[in-house]
Amino acid sequence: xxxxxxxxxxxxxxxxxxxxxxxxxxxxxxxxxxxxxxxxxxxxxxxxxxxxxxxxxxxxxxxxxxxxxxxxxxxxxxxxxxxxxxxxxxxxxxxxxxxxxxxxxxxxxxxxxxxxxxxxxxxxxxxxxxxxxxxxxxxxxxxxxxxxxxxxxxxxxxxxxxxxxxxxxxxxxxxxxxxxxxxxxxxxxxxxxxxxxxxxxxxxxxxxxxxxxxxxxxxxxxxxxxxxxxxxxxxxxxxxxxxxxxxxxxxxxxxxxxxxxxxxxxxxxxxxxxxxxxxxxxxxxxxxxxxxxxxxxxxxxxxxxxxxxxxxxxxxxxxxxxxxxxxxxxx
Amino acid sequence: xxxxxxxxxxxxxxxxxxxxxxxxxxxxxxxxxxxxxxxxxxxxxxxxxxxxxxxxxxxxxxxxxxxxxxxxxxxxxxxxxxxxxxxxxxxxxxxxxxxxxxxxxxxxxxxxxxxxxxxxxxxxxxxxxxxxxxxxxxxxxxxxxxxxxxxxxxxxxxxxxxxxxxxxxxxxxxxxxxxxxxxxxxxxxxxxxxxxxxxxxxxxxxxxxxxxxxxxxxxxxxxxxxxxxxxxxxxxxxxxxxxxxxxxxx
Numbered sequence: 001x002x003x004x005x006x007x008x009x010x011x012x013x014x015x016x017x018x019x020x021x022x023x024x025x026x027x028x029x030x031x032x033x034x035x036x037x038x039x040x041x042x043x044x045x046x047x048x049x050x051x052x053x054x055x056x057x058x059x060x061x062x063x064x065x066x067x068x069x070x071x072x073x074x075x076x077x078x079x080x081x082x083x084x085x086x087x088x089x090x091x092x093x094x095x096x097x098x099x100x101x102x103x104x105x106x107x108x109x110x111x112x113x114x115x116x117x118x119x120x121x122x123x124x125x126x127x128x129x130x131x132x133x134x135x136x137x138x139x140x141x142x143x144x145x146x147x148x149x150x151x152x153x154x155x156x157x158x159x160x161x162x163x164x165x166x167x168x169x170x171x172x173x174x175x176x177x178x179x180x181x182x183x184x185x186x187x188x189x190x191x192x193x194x195x196x197x198x199x200x201x202x203x204x205x206x207x208x209x210x211x212x213x214x215x216x217x218x219x220x221x222x223x224x225x226x227x228x229x230x231x232x233x234x235x236x237x238x239x240x241x242x243x244x245x246x247x248x249x250x251x252x253x254x255x256x257x258x259x260x261x262x263x264x265x266x267x268x269x270x271x272x273x274x275x276x277x278x279x280x281x282x283x284x285x286x287x288x289x290x291x292x293x294x295x296x297x298x299x300x301x302x303x304x305x306x307x308x309x310x311x312x313x314x315x316x317x318x319x320x321x322x323x324x325x326x327x328x329x330x331x
Numbered sequence: 332x333x334x335x336x337x338x339x340x341x342x343x344x345x346x347x348x349x350x351x352x353x354x355x356x357x358x359x360x361x362x363x364x365x366x367x368x369x370x371x372x373x374x375x376x377x378x379x380x381x382x383x384x385x386x387x388x389x390x391x392x393x394x395x396x397x398x399x400x401x402x403x404x405x406x407x408x409x410x411x412x413x414x415x416x417x418x419x420x421x422x423x424x425x426x427x428x429x430x431x432x433x434x435x436x437x438x439x440x441x442x443x444x445x446x447x448x449x450x451x452x453x454x455x456x457x458x459x460x461x462x463x464x465x466x467x468x469x470x471x472x473x474x475x476x477x478x479x480x481x482x483x484x485x486x487x488x489x490x491x492x493x494x495x496x497x498x499x500x501x502x503x504x505x506x507x508x509x510x511x512x513x514x515x516x517x518x519x520x521x522x523x524x525x526x527x528x529x530x531x532x533x534x535x536x537x538x539x540x541x542x543x544x545x546x547x548x549x550x551x552x553x554x555x556x557x558x559x560x561x562x563x564x565x566x567x568x569x570x571x572x573x574x575x576x577x578x579x580x581x
Contacts, residue, residue: 056416093412094412095417113422
């Protein structure tokens with residue numbers, strides 16, 4: 001039974017023990033998640049981690065093999081039809097008809113939501129204005145730039161003013177300027193009270209947009225919390241040393257080891273470690289390195305980033321930003 | 332139903348904006364009619380009729396069978412561009428995406444029938460039948476074309492890219508249309524081909540068209556043609572719908 005009474009107004013999305021496999025590939029291996037109404041949750045993870053699969057389950061596109069999920073109190077399987085009226089989905093593909101104009105695209109979606117032609121058109125114009133697409137409204141979407149397509153796609157997801165919005169890698173493949181303008185649009189929506197679940201492989205995106213970040217890897221949520229909480233989990237301060245000579249990296253790592261609870265990692269001329277104490281760390285590091293006879297080019301002490309969090313949690317770095325689409329779809 | 336009409340409208344709006352598609356509906360069939368009439372026509376014996384009368388029903392049936400190509404390519408593109416996901420996340424009728432597509436094909440098929448009949452008349456084709464029979468022939472063409480749209484819908488959802496939708500459809504349908512009575516009398520073929528041509532649904536539909544438009548002897552082929560159309564629809568519509576559910580549900 002859906003825990004309707006427990007969900008109340010605070011929880012917009014609840015995921016409980018969701019499993020999904022494609023053949024022998026397990027895309028989701030028991031996901032539990034909760035998203036408070038009016039908040040933004042970022043699902044952060046590399047390609048193939050299961051992010052898109054989870055979004056597809058929550059938007060009724062895919063039935064889970066096991067477990068259950070509710071959005072706005074609707075079971076994603078049992079109440080799918082009802083739920084579809086109350087959610088918006090914008091994906092990583094900019095799902096628009098390129099041969100239709102911006103206005104025609106949004107009008108079509110409005111009419112598919114059951115609005116009359118006139119009302120659908122009025123709403124379409126409203127959205128085109130809001131997303132700075134009014135000038136291009138009469139042009140076929142194939143003439144749009146990548147950023148304009150994403151904005152049109154997002155507008156299409158907002159036609160029915162859904163209280164919950166799913167954004168699957170909303171800025172993947174966009175240039176920095178379009179990315180920034182899309183972030184601003186999303187922030188405005190959140191300010192108006194929309195609950196957002198977004199997936200991303202960009203740590204800075206999660207850091208900027210999300211109240212809560214769920215790190216997902218191999219179909220499991222391996223950590224959850226605010227950006228600060230996650231950074232605290234990695235603990236301490238990060239010390240990064242650039243050496244003059246890569247051949248001395250191992251010596252440098254050994255020299256610095258007593259300052260950290262973990263074994264320092266090195267690659268090329270870079271040595272990285274988390275240090276227990278911030279105060280005096282730089283002086284101590286310089287001292288130790290000069291005693292060991294290691295030449296130092298540069299030395300930085302900083303707070304951990306989400307990159308460090310990801311590395312610490314998963315044992316591998318987050319995927320390169322150049323990878324445009326999630327491979328799990330091919331499964 | 333209204334969702335189906337919205338999708339059909341969407342597929343028709345885009346038509347004039349894709350010039351290559353419009354060429355496929357207009358110039359290409361006209362070219363084929365002229366080619367057969369003037370290049371091959373002189374060498375083909377068709378007892379009882381002039382070749383242009385014989386040719387026009389045949390070439391229209393061939394054309395109508397290919398009308399669904401737009402559906403195959405379009406559905407495949409929609410799938411890859413995430414449009415199918417969008418439609419499925421909307422509170423719309425589930426079969427509307429396929430039904431709207433195939434319905435749009437009926438309109439484009441009607442357009443290419445009109446163009447071909449007009450071209451035929453200009454180069455000497457004439458109906459040897461009552462208006463009622465002529466209209467019945469038109470209805471048969473539209474039903475048969477609609478049935479084939481479901482075949483192409485299935486192909487479009489089956490293959491991995493619009494290009495392969497194109498080639499699979501072409502390889503499957505093109506020979507079928509030629510090993511039939513569409514362009515030459517079946518009697519002129521070697522026995523193996525003749526045996527195949529005689530049971531080929533294209534032969535049956537083309538013969539039915541010649542009966543309705545030219546008054547030729549048709550035996551049972553008008554009803555046979557209708558039955559074939561419904562068999563094709565009965566097989567491929569459920570297959571396409573099942574494939575749609577699976578393909579979209581990945």
